[in-house]
Each structure stands twice: as C-alpha cells, then as structure tokens.
Amino acid sequence: MSGGPAARRGPGEPEPWGGVSPFSIKTKLGALVVIAVLITTGLSVIAVHTKTELRFITVFSMIATLLITQFVAHSLTAPLDEMTAVARSISQGDYTRRTRENRRDELGDLAVTINAMADELEAQDRQRKELVANVSHELRTPIAGLRAVLENIVDGVTQADPETMRTALKQTERLGRLVETLLDLSRLDNGVVPLKQRRFEVWPYLSGVLKEANMVASVRAGIATGSGSHTRTDVHLHLDVHPPELTAHADPERIHQVVANLIDNAVKHSPPHGRVTVKARRGVLPESLELEVLDEGPGIPKSEWHRVFERFNRGSAKRAHGAGSDGGTGLGLAIARWAVDLHGGRIGVAESERGCRILVTLPGLPSVPS
Secondary structure, three states: OOOOHHHOOOOOOOOOOOOOOOOOHHHHHHHHHHHHHHHHHHHHHHHHHHOOOHHHHHHHHHHHHHHHHHHHHHHHHHHHHHHHHHHHHHHOOOOOOOOOOOOOOHHHHHHHHHHHHHHHHHHHHHHHHHHHHHHHHHHHHHHHHHHHHHHHHHOOOOOOOHHHHHHHHHHHHHHHHHHHHHHHHHHHHHOOOOOOOEEEEHHHHHHHHHHHHHHHHHHHHHHOOOOOOOOOOOOEEEEEEEOOOOEEEEOHHHHHHHHHHHHHHHHHOOOOOOEEEEEEEEOOOOOOEEEEEEOOOOOOOHHHHHHOOOOOOOOOOOOOOOOOOOOOOOOHHHHHHHHHHHOOOEEEEEOOOOOOEEEEEEOOOOOOOO
C-alpha cells in the first residue's frame, strides 16, 4: 500500500515510462530474447571448443532460458495478481485496498491509475454517505417541527391562530427551499441545466440583488428565524461597481444565485452592525466580470479553503453571529460554485486582511477561434 498522492500524475501529464524507457516491459522482453540468444551462442561456442555433444548444450540452453523466463514472468505476473485482487475488492465495495507503486514501468503506471481510481471512488462513496446523512437530518428538522405544531393543534394544546400557522408555514417554506435546492443539484449532476446568457448592466442588476436581499431578510425577520437563510437586518450591504457603466455577458438568473448565496453567507457570519461589500470590476476578456464579496466576520481558516464549496459543509464555526443567524443547510456555497462552473468561471476564497473574501471570475463572451 505504498505510494502517496505526490507520486501520482494528473490526467494531462505525460507518461514517463514509454517504450524508450530502460525500465519498460518492452525493454525487459527484448533483453530476455537477447540473453537467451547469447546463452545459446555461448554454449555453442563452448561446445565447439570442448567437443561437447550438441544435445547436452541444447538441454543446458533450454534450462537456462526457462529459468530466466520464469524469473521475468514472475516479476510481471505478481503485480498483475495483486492488481486483480485490489480491483476485485473495489468491485465489491472495499475502497481501502491499494496496490504497490514501487515499479518504474507500465505496470507501475497501471498501479498509480488503480490507486487514483480507488481514491476517487472512496471519496465519492464517502460523499454519498455524508449526503444521505445530511439530507436526512435537514429534512427531519422541518418535518419534526411541522409535525409538532400540527399535533398540538389536533390535541387541542394550541389553537390554530395566525402565530401558530406562521410557525407551520416557516417549517413548510424551509422544507420547500431544501427540496428545491436538492433538485437544482440533481439537475446539475445530470447536466440538464441550460444557460441563458445575455449582456446586462452590472450596477442596476447588482443593486436589485442587494435590495431584494434586504427585503427578504426583513420579511423573514418578521415571521421567525431558523429558515435556513439569514434574517438579520443589522448588517449593512454596500455595492462598489467600477466603472459605473460596467457590462457583463452571463446568465442573470444563475449569477443572481451566486451573489444572493454569497451575500447570505457573508451576512450570517458578520459581526453585529457589520458591513458586507459586493465589488464588481471588468475582467481581462471582453464582457468578462470579476466579483468580490467581502465581510467583516472571523474569516475562514486557510486549511478549510478547499472544503468551503462542498455540499453540506458548514465550516468549523460553531455558530453564526448576531440575532437571526443560523447554520443554514450548507448548500448555498455549493450552489454558487455550481452556477459559476456552468459559465466556465472560477470561484474561491482569496486572501483578505479582515473577514472572508470570495472571488468570482466570469469569462464573458466565448472566444471566437481565429
């Protein structure tokens, strides 16, 4: 089970043990033929000089050649047997076994590929189990709350007054949002989400997104908390677009998902009366766009940057800041990454002196081959 990730190559890197390598199987088989010929020739020369009978020379040549062939064959078949056993274990759902990567030939390349495949399958299996557990937990919470409210009404413990029904409505809305998000992720995985890209003015567009975020937060704060989206009204949202006439080419609906989810996440983790800034700048390519969302919260440890956009990841923070904040479903940033990936753009955590800074790059107009 030797060989770590550092020994593995990416899909675009060249194979180092090609047919010209001195360690390749082709070279070894060629050397086997040459050695067999040299042994036969040498024994024939010895037979001529010592007047030994040809039949003895033939027998000795066959024995020597068979021994060398057996040695070479064992060195080739032993790792194949090991790889077969590992592949059989993987087919039966055991992704923990690995093959040794101590060879510098085609079989070593195959061992690296099998181990990389096992790593990927193990990661996918772990994510699948986590997805089932997290979805079950997320669905159970609003269902349990809704059931408790309805049982109290049926048992006569509480009356079906507006306040009680608002509580039931809150849980129903949370459940609906979660199901809708899971459907979005399912469409993403199945590759059935089309893009409707067009040119739009960035300032009025983002201004509308921020106004909607403020309005939705105020409405939710008037109903109840725990909806999976922020209900804070103490955080100030600031928009910075330069130049003011900046335009971009993208799918406005999907970019709305990106900005809204990033704002939602930033507001949840902002300190009381904090500030969230949305910046927009022109990218390198025509109609491309660079977006930044910055908050004044505790930030994200660098060790967690690679996990920020995983589904159902809530980070290492125990709780969000301020009244009206909650942990959410852990799907907002995954949805943001999905929408950016659909555009062929990039999204990630960037260096920041304070708080968290999320950087989004959208490619703009597709390049036309010359």
